[in-house]
Amino acid sequence: MVLTAETLLDGPRGRRLVLEWVVGRGDHDPACRRLRQVLFDAAYGQGRDRGHAISIVSYGSGGSRLEHSTTTPSAVAVVLDDLPDAPPPTPGELRSALRASVDSARYWQDPDGEDHVVADPAVRRALRRFAAALLDSSxxxxxxxxxxxxxxxxxxxxEGDDEPAEKPAVDPRTAREVLAAWRTATIEDDLRARRERPTDPTANWSGTWWSKPPTQLTRSTGLRVDGRPLGVELVEDRFSWTAAEVRPVTVPGGLRVLEVRSADDWAALCRAHPLDVTGEKRHDWYHTTGRVSRWVMPDWSAVAREVDGVHLTLEGYLRCAGRAIDVGLSGALAGDAASVIAGWNPDETVWFSDAVTVATECQRWVWVGRDGWTLVR
Incomplete structure (x- = not known):
């Protein structure tokens, strides 16, 4: 399977990646500055019209101009069309654009104004040549x-001055025990949500919005961006972390890993092992996708009986995360159903096998602001 400009632009995070790269180029280029201004105006208008709580701090008449701005996504497409072709991004540019795309993911509410702008068909068309240039990068x-x-x-x-422990915390339960407890809790939470929450998906309500396996399981990443581990650089719903320990993971040979590269891969996983989570996800996933649907996700306890891990490739993340993915179901769950990949990090593998082990030795990375993460030991 080859990632193309078209398939990259299929997904909200892929589209945002390309936009962030184009917008971040050429600080001294008048055309790029013009793009940033038009994008800001259009994104503000998209958020304002959807009722987002947006505050503009300005001096003079700037605030009044934005409050009545009629800049549309089509105006952004026109400016993009006027930009010259771009060479492939440098590793640093790509790292910054990837991080910005991941940082802006939010599956518990309506996407931000920039995501709405970049979803516009005219903007997607205008970004196609830039997506192709990005994919030409080594x-x-x-x-x-x-x-x-x-x-x-x-x-x-x-966070802050927290001191790391000499050894990483280890859950005493086996992976099978963790998954069994997760399944029970997930079903109970969904049943409670069906009893206690409104059935109107537009209601202002939130719950457990992610579809990843339980966090107590070992998870790992492998790729690097500009010399930095991907698992440090690209984290959804990041907290105020300022330091990280990075430890090698040993994966024995012979383990079976399911690869997720496309919406079809995720849909097949949901069809094979569906878990109805409509009660718990109804409101969050409506707000993030705009779809009214029955919602399902993979029953990870059942998946773990067939494979030893699931790997969401970077391609799969960029194409699929945050989308409403159609799932054709049969039997008791037959009918309209969809799912969302939410809460997974790019290139993340979640391991269902206790044979996967984490080393004691580690690297220490710290956040240094604009320059990102830096290795200190």
């Missing part, structure tokens, strides 16, 4: 590859 190689078992690392996070 830094984009490997985004569709199977999990690289020999290069896996896991990340443990810290």
């Amino acid at each position: 830094a984009a190689a490997g985004w569709s590859d199977d999990v690289r078992r020999s290069e896996q690392v896991t990340v443990r996070w810290f």
Whole structure:
């Protein structure tokens, strides 16, 4: 499977990646500055019209101009069409654009104004040539590859002056026990939500919005962006972490890993092992996708009986995360159903096998602001 400009622009995070790269180029280029201004105006208008709580701090008449702005996504497409072709991004540019795309993911509410702008068909068309240039970058190689078992690392996070423990915390339960407890809790939470929450999906209500396996399981990433581990750089719903420990993960040979590269891969996983979570996800996934549907996700306890891990490739993340993915179901769950990949990080593998182990030795990374994450030991 080859990632193309068209398939990259299929997904909300892929579209945002391309937009962030184009917008971030050429600080001194008048055309790029013009693009940033028009995009800001259009994104503000998209958010304002959807009732987003947006505050504009301005001096003079700027605030009044924005409050009545009629700048549309089509205006952004016109400016994009006027930009010259761009060379492939540098590793640093690509890293910044990827991080911005991941940081802006939010599956518990309506997407932000920029995501609405970039979803416009005219803007997607205008971004196609830039998407092709981005994929020509050597830094984009490997985004569709199977999990690289020999290069896996896991990340443990810290805030402020927190001191890391000598050893990472280990859940005493087996993976099978973790998954059994997760399934029971997920079903109970969904039944409670059906009893206690309104059935109107537009209601202002939120719950457990993610569809990833339980967090107590070992998870790892393998790719690097500009010399930095992907698991440090690209994290959805990131907290105020300022330090991270990165530890090697040993993956024995012979383990079976399911690769997710496309919406079809995720839909097949949901069809094979469906878990109805409509009560719990109804409101969050409506707000993030705009779809009224029955909602399902994979029953990870059942998936774990067939494979030892699931790997969401970077391609799969960029194409699929945050989309409403159609799932054709039969039997008791037959009818309109969809799912959302939410809460997974790019290139993340979640392991269902206790044979996967985490090393004691680690690297220490710290956040240094604009320059991102830096290795300190």
